[in-house]
Amino acid sequence: MIIIASQRGGAAKLAAHLLNDRDNDHVELHEVSGFLSDTLDGALQEARAQSMGTRCDQYLFSVSLNPPETEKVDISVFEQAISRIEERMHLQDQPRVIVFHEKEGRRHAHCVWSRIDTKAMKAVNLPV
Numbered sequence: 325m326i327i328i329a330s331q332r333g334g335a336a337k338l339a340a341h342l343l344n345d346r347d348n349d350h351v352e353l354h355e356v357s358g359f360l361s362d363t364l365d366g367a368l369q370e371a372r373a374q375s376m377g378t379r380c381d382q383y384l385f386s387v388s389l390n391p392p393e394t395e396k397v398d399i400s401v402f403e404q405a406i407s408r409i410e411e412r413m414h415l416q417d418q419p420r421v422i423v424f425h426e427k428e429g430r431r432h433a434h435c436v437w438s439r440i441d442t443k444a445m446k447a448v449n450l451p452v
Contacts, residue, residue, distance in 0.1 A: 331382035335368035358419030371438035380447035
């Protein structure tokens, strides 16, 4: 699995990119958890609003998971990989969204976590 990760801001642009059905044959909002909103744009805007109470500009942690071109990967494999990433990055219990894209019969996934710990009103420090 090829994994590309980044800290980022830009909630509106990221939501538009993840919901882009022009470049993908199918887009599925698989999960929205830990947010009040049940939409992708609403959830990421919620993270942005929470970040305004902190000094954090890169309030999101985004991961793309792409299997090799020759592999068809079951959703459960993506979910397991996301859980391992979440644990290693110390993002357990942080709000997250998962989006699946399919293009030419090939599935890949995106997961985005809010880095803002709302109880402490600070960003979760990610390991190096």
